[in-house]
Amino acid sequence: MILIKDRISITDLARLRNVTTETLRHYDRIGLFKPTYVDPKTGYRYYSVLQYEKLGTIKELRQLGMSLKEIKEYFNNRHVTKSLSILTNKHEELKEKIKDLQLLEETLSEKIEFLRNVIAESKMKEIMIKQIPEREIITFGKAINNEIELSYGFLHLENTLEEISPILASNRLGFIISKSDIESCEFNKSSDIFVFTKSPNQINKKNIQKIKAGKYACIYNSGKPWDREESIKKLLQFIHYNHYIIDGDFIEIAQVDITVTDIVEEECFEIQVPIKNSIDT
Template sequence: MKERLSIGEFARLRNITTETLRHYDRIGLLKPIEVDVKTGYRYYSILQEEKLGTIKELRQLGMSIDEIQMYFDNRNLKQSMNILKDKHCKLKNRIKELRHLEESISEKIEHLEEISQVTNFEEIVIKEIKERGIISFDKQINNEIDLRYEFLELENILKEVSPIVGSNRIGLIIKPENLKLNEYNESVVLFLFIKDKENIDEKYIRRIPKGIYACMYYSGDIWDIENYLRKMFKYIEKENYSICGDILQIIQIDISVTDQIEESLVEIQVPIKKH
């Protein structure tokens, strides 16, 4: 057993690279006990093994080099505990974020797998739908440019991890009295469904009432809705229903997951009641 070790021997003790040790030397975090002036070879003492092991563990905890330098400056019990407590708190917050992210991704996959099985395009189906919460600024949307700016403002309200990509939370509210696409300009309002109203200003929260809805899926652009609405209005009249609220246009599959227009999917939901 020897005290003096070459850089390779010392690196193998903790299964790290010699370049990592050279880096620690350059920044002053862990310097060798001796450097041969002729060859430049670095030599370490087995007594430095504890510090190297501590550095490796602190790196595993996610501490930066600067944080590790601070850890070793005037190292004492109180300072070490405070640093570890701070790192623990940050780690718990990160774990919470990752848990929320995992849940979000799981929900997205479940939604996309389910919605991708839809084959009854343009078929009108009657659904009973529960109350839903949305956020909206109630601003009029006149074109795609308005929609993009409004969407950015609404998304910034959400305090969630990855709230939109692969989800079905974006929608438009259309006033039923307008039958032609070029007459929607003063009636179309963008909204986002909410999962958790925590940290969302109550003044932006709206409620879509529960009820019976005539629903239809179609593939295409959100603005290409006129003919589909006309078909639904004829069905509603024929079946002796009347429209009893605002029409919802929900984007089930959008450009966040596909650039293929034929893969996009929009659902129209029209609230109805019997005459």
């Protein structure tokens, strides 16, 4: 090591503190950590061993997640009360980040679990009877006649949601297919589109509707959402054969969609029909 009257070369200080020489040059340029002496002929920087504490503190503050701007403020008229305040504020920021990360982890976990389950369940082509609780949807009551209107419609719906990643790998978006259209054999017509809401208090009440709880006959349908005629006919045959009565509009819910696949054959929707026993009428 070259030591001349307590002068440590930039290379040696970098090695002593396990930082790069470029880091030290940058700290000098921004006025955070300046050398005690600069050779006027060579421009070479020299530091004092007495500066070891400041450089070590800078490293530790960086490890605590502080920006260089925050660190410069930390060293501006430093005293213990100010240092405590800065560290306390940084701790509060960290706790908020941890909360955000926990929410993000929970959201990702839910999406992974959903995709695993729906991939397995969607392979089953038989009709299932499900008891489904009441659900709330956001809908603007607009009929959809083509893909352009569909895109604008879903865009409008998604913009109402103030959540982390509400649509990707989820079953939140869907179509309402009116009972009267089914009875008229207009299987590919959708009277409305909707999104399930988790926070109805944030939405204009006039755009909230309830889908009643009850018994539903359900079938998975592959392909585009309007390629549903064959599946709906299967549902109608099942309902008739088992002496059920259709008890409201059909709904079609995206399960595997373009947020997770580019392959049309992998897209999958679940058609749900509210039913009741004929003896209940």
